[in-house]
Amino acid sequence: MTHSTxxxxxxxxxxxLGRIFLTPSFTFMALIALFPVGYAVVMSLxxxxxxxxxxxxxRNYVDALTDVNFYSAAWNTLVFTVASVTLEFVxxxxxxxxxxxxxxxxxxxxxxILIPWVVPTAVAAQVWRYMFDPNPGFVNSVLGTDVNxxxxxxxxxxxxxxxDVWKTAPFVALLLLAGLQTIPRDFYEAARVDGANAVQRFxxxxxxxxxxxxxxxxxxxxxxxxxxxxxxYIFAGYSNSLATLSVxxxxxxxxxxxxxxxxxxxxxxxxxVMVVGLLFISRMGHSMLGDTVREVKx
Amino acid sequence: xxAAHDAQPTLARRRRxxxxxxxxxxxxxxxxxxxxxxxxxxxxxxxxxxxxxxxxDPNILVGPFRMTNYQDVVGQGFHFALRNSLxxxxxxxxxxxxxxxxxxxxxxxxPLRGRYLLLAATLVxxxxxxxxxxxxxYRLYLEIHELVGINLLNSYAGMIIPYVALTxxxxxxxxxxxxxxxxxxxxxxxxxxxxxxxxxxxKIVVPLAAPGVGAAAILTFVYxxxxxxxxxxxxxxxxxxxxxPVFIGTFERVGYENPIGQVMAASVLVSIPLVxxxxxxxxxxxxxxxxxxxxx
Numbered sequence: 001m002t003h004s005t006x007x008x009x010x011x012x013x014x015x016x017l018g019r020i021f022l023t024p025s026f027t028f029m030a031l032i033a034l035f036p037v038g039y040a041v042v043m044s045l046x047x048x049x050x051x052x053x054x055x056x057x058x059r060n061y062v063d064a065l066t067d068v069n070f071y072s073a074a075w076n077t078l079v080f081t082v083a084s085v086t087l088e089f090v091x092x093x094x095x096x097x098x099x100x101x102x103x104x105x106x107x108x109x110x111x112x113i114l115i116p117w118v119v120p121t122a123v124a125a126q127v128w129r130y131m132f133d134p135n136p137g138f139v140n141s142v143l144g145t146d147v148n149x150x151x152x153x154x155x156x157x158x159x160x161x162x163x164d165v166w167k168t169a170p171f172v173a174l175l176l177l178a179g180l181q182t183i184p185r186d187f188y189e190a191a192r193v194d195g196a197n198a199v200q201r202f203x204x205x206x207x208x209x210x211x212x213x214x215x216x217x218x219x220x221x222x223x224x225x226x227x228x229x230x231x232x233y234i235f236a237g238y239s240n241s242l243a244t245l246s247v248x249x250x251x252x253x254x255x256x257x258x259x260x261x262x263x264x265x266x267x268x269x270x271x272x273v274m275v276v277g278l279l280f281i282s283r284m285g286h287s288m289l290g291d292t293v294r295e296v297k298x
Numbered sequence: 299x300x301a302a303h304d305a306q307p308t309l310a311r312r313r314r315x316x317x318x319x320x321x322x323x324x325x326x327x328x329x330x331x332x333x334x335x336x337x338x339x340x341x342x343x344x345x346x347x348x349x350x351x352x353x354x355d356p357n358i359l360v361g362p363f364r365m366t367n368y369q370d371v372v373g374q375g376f377h378f379a380l381r382n383s384l385x386x387x388x389x390x391x392x393x394x395x396x397x398x399x400x401x402x403x404x405x406x407x408x409p410l411r412g413r414y415l416l417l418a419a420t421l422v423x424x425x426x427x428x429x430x431x432x433x434x435x436y437r438l439y440l441e442i443h444e445l446v447g448i449n450l451l452n453s454y455a456g457m458i459i460p461y462v463a464l465t466x467x468x469x470x471x472x473x474x475x476x477x478x479x480x481x482x483x484x485x486x487x488x489x490x491x492x493x494x495x496x497x498x499x500x501k502i503v504v505p506l507a508a509p510g511v512g513a514a515a516i517l518t519f520v521y522x523x524x525x526x527x528x529x530x531x532x533x534x535x536x537x538x539x540x541x542x543p544v545f546i547g548t549f550e551r552v553g554y555e556n557p558i559g560q561v562m563a564a565s566v567l568v569s570i571p572l573v574x575x576x577x578x579x580x581x582x583x584x585x586x587x588x589x590x591x592x593x594x
Contacts, residue, residue, distance in 0.1 A: 013494075013495055014408045014409055014495055015408070015409060015410070017404075017408060017495050017496070018404045018408035018409070018410045021400035021401060021403060021404040021408070022400070022401050022404050022405075022410075022416070024397045024400065024401075025397050025398060025400070025401040025420075025466050025470060026401070028397065028459075028462055028463045028466055029420065029423050029463050029466055029467065031463070032431070032435070032459060032460050032462075032463030032464070033423045033426050033431070033463055033464070035434075035438075036430070036431045036434030036435050036438065037426065037430055037431070037434070039434035039437070039438070040430050040431075040433060040434045043433065043434070094326075095330055098323065098326040098327060098330060099327075099330070101323060102323050102326075102327055103320065103323065104324075104327075105327050108331075109327055109330055109331065110580060110584060111576060111577060111580050112330070112331055112334050112335060113330065113334050114576045114580055114583065115334060115335070115338070115569075115572075115573055115576055116334055116337075117520070118520055118572045118573070118575065118576050119565075119568075119569055119572060120523060120524045120526070120542060120543045120546070120568065121524055121526060121543065122526050122542070122543035122544075122546045122547035123542075123543075123546055123565045123568060123569065124337075125547065126546055126547070126549070126561050126562075126565060127337050127340065127341050127562070127565060128337065130344070130558050130561070130562070131337065131340060133558075135353065135354070135556070136352065136353055136354055136355060136356045136558075137356045138340065138356040138358070140356070141356040141357070142356075166333070166334075166337065170334060174583070174584070177584075178584065223424070223425055226427075227427035227428065227429065229428070229429060229526065229527045230526040230527070230543070230547065233526075233547070234547050245429075246427060246428075246429040246527070249429045250429055250432065250527065250531075253429075253432055253433050253531075254531070259433060262433060263433055263434075266427070266429045266430040266432070266433070267430065269427050269429055269430060270426070270427055270430040273425050273426075273427050274422070274425055277422070277424075277425035278422070278425075281418065281421055281422070
């Protein structure tokens, strides 16, 4: 009889504790993420001039989707995302494999590759912008070229992608290295016994087992690249040549205030990032979230 | 034939191959180091070069070398920006990590319906693009100022609050996987010995989760020192609150002079503490990531 009381009380205590523990984080996230985004969607339906707000329905969206500059910003975002994420993945993978297999200097390299990642993007952007700047012309003198890296839109994009890859490939490498370290050595031995060469071992053992780490790295990098602001703004301000969707939206928030239109642009950016992010998360659901939750249930 | 050779290489061949492999690995490591560090060398050398020569000669080894750029940058109040960044990032971490730890513990341990949904919902918040928050938060801050009299624009709190919200999801996620990986038996034993749920959490689980807490704290701190768009929108000019990325990213040209040396001096000044930070914290970040978020 006396045995039945304590478990019941403990159970109730834990439920109440759980609700109390979750309240602060979910309040923060709801207030600062959910509420403002809803607010932005509402404002995107108005034409806002000073204190006047006229309901215009979806006209801001129609305007955005028929605007040449919007498509140029979307194109810049797409080029930047595809190129930088691809390069970061390839270079990050090479870095990770080098570090994983290195017999000396692994600790040192690990520290060194964290340094570009920890430095603020604004610093990375300024350093690379000045290295590419034809005046003084450091990159030109190293490559023996005569390119105006900051004025020519195509080359400016190349410069910006280089800067972003420099800053974040190391972080991709770190995520992949963490994944590599969880692959048991025996798998490689078994593949070696079966006569697989290094390339075959990479494709048949490393890549499949590294999949969770790869999906996480690609998710974070793709989402970050799609909403990138700092590099484009520091390289070229609000000019159309490098403007990404975030820069383009911010331009109508600050430089030429058209708030309803700006909110339509930021909402489009938001939807795009969400759709791409959710595609990744739904693929990841089973391998990561699933594991966590299953472990929890056990 | 070759397959048979590969399967059973002679000792000499194996040695020769491993020597070649080792040299390739060393070259690879050297390339990684140069690629990562060279821009810092360029930055440091450029920050020391004085006068017109830094603007016209791409050779970073050509002097004259002076400290004037550093004096100029400090004269413009860069040390205030450094202080502001440290306060904003520090307070964001101090608020965000305990809040995330409570949520992570709950999601990993306590009986709760809809756990999977809550965890997925927090992950979705990591996707929010800051640009979608700029205008709504700006207006919210203005309204709060009008109604309550608290001005969040040009204040530390105006940055810290959104930073906490935006870094919470990833911290919660890392901490949930960490708490979930700690065996329940340890806790159960503590409770059997008469510990309350709170004691079991604070005395037993938190110390074991230290690597995850460390990794989450580093990611939060780095995010908050890095963030540009919200800081630029909410605290753009005032040196009492302006953070380092805004100071460096919006460096004002004075007259016709190219401020390259001064921008690089400011970059060096912010890099030094961050590099020291990495040196101290690197173990945490590597072990935290290995056993937490990207567990294979």
